[in-house]
Amino acid sequence: MVTKRTSVRAGSQESATASIRYEDDSVRSVEFEQLRRGSFDGSVPWRQVRSAKGHKHHPGEYASATTRGLVVYESRLELARLLLADFDPQVVGILAQPCRLRARVGGRWRLHVPDFLLVLGDGNVRVVNVKPADRLLDPEIAEALAWPGDLVEGHGWQYEIWSGADPVLLANVRFLAAYRRAGVVPDEDIAQAWEVVQDGDPLTVAERRLAAGRPVEDVRPAVLALVWSGRLSVDLSRPIDGDSVLRRAA
Template identity: 70%
Template sequence: MIVQSPARVRGKYEQPIASIRYDDASVRKVPFGDLRLADFTWSVPWRKFRSVHGQTHYSGRYASATMAGPVVYESRLELARLLLADMDPAVRGIYAQPCHLTARVGGRVRRHVPDFLLVMDSGVVRVVNVKPADRAADPKIAEALAWPGELVGRHGWEYEIWSGADRVLLENVRFLAAYRRPGLVPEADIERAWECVRDGDRLGVAERRLAAGRPDHEARPALLALVWSGRLTTDLSRPLSGDWVLRRSA
């Protein structure tokens, strides 16, 4: 699939365009080749959030710890990818529906709104589209997802089509997300837990040591807050239990 270059296309949309909506209701059109991360400062999702009685999709606003504010999603699958990004310490920025892409592909004008744009600590920018595996395998949908990937790849950014993850992993991340909000667990308790836990501790052992005579369950929130933040890691493909092995991050 070829996204045609300006030298090969005449007329409207001679080059791919990214349209970005801002919080003052303005829209800026940027040639995709000139697009920079700074262009998303003060941007808002391209589509307005909608929720009506009887709608078939599941949409909402998620209170992101990474963004210290709401991020929109339009399906449960999008919410799952959003949760994973929010928990990932390598992600420092999450933009939902970041822009509206327009390009001439094979002589035909195509349009697309990516689901997410992730900004990594490394400086890498990743454009993410979320589609169930059965739909992504449909030739028409696969084609619709392919040309944005070619465009993004030529720009030097990463491109991801995400169709889900292990069920236990997602259940653990959903559970841990309850500990993402600053202040829910006192910071002093979190730092006390960090000083107490040893690399390789099982969760139950760390709880007993940290509880110091109190009921063990009272120590668990601080430890789980450390897992959410990435300061402690464990095998999230295993169901939550006292046998979780905790590792201190570098």
């Protein structure tokens, strides 16, 4: 969906800023043009996420393999985007609610807290806002999400408004996420699976060879841990099953 962009006023007496909260609860405001990835070192989410009985958005904390820590989210849709970010080999850092943006837009000052900031392995940064597709039909919401994009892209960073992904892809990533954390599967089992699995093996064939007479359930976690890590890949556009073809990373 294309949203109307409301340009951020340039050359105003007060420039756009990003306010960042740190672990000691101090807050530092940085002129946006001076903002760098390192500005977020030691930072914490701008808002505290609290869950309550009857809360419609289901907030929580996600144990990320990428950050090796907890990342907060405020809805199930945000959790879905977090899972995909954690699975993405290009993403090397994830920050939730990284800052509060302040900029002069349409003659008045506006505030906005992005949902996520993703640090990419090539050094780039992507700011992500998560919103259901039907909410983007509201012109006020579309405009409120558009001006931060002008600001972010004008800074040379990437900007994304995310409303969901293919349900089969999400279901597969949720399934694989059970094997994302170090120590869930012994390292020696993963190393053995990597030695045994051949490029082009269907999952059941690879499991039988690796099991060598043992129950395949004993060896399946090691194969799936390799898929989560990206060393093995499968077609995620269809449900993972015994016929899924495994491909070794180059």
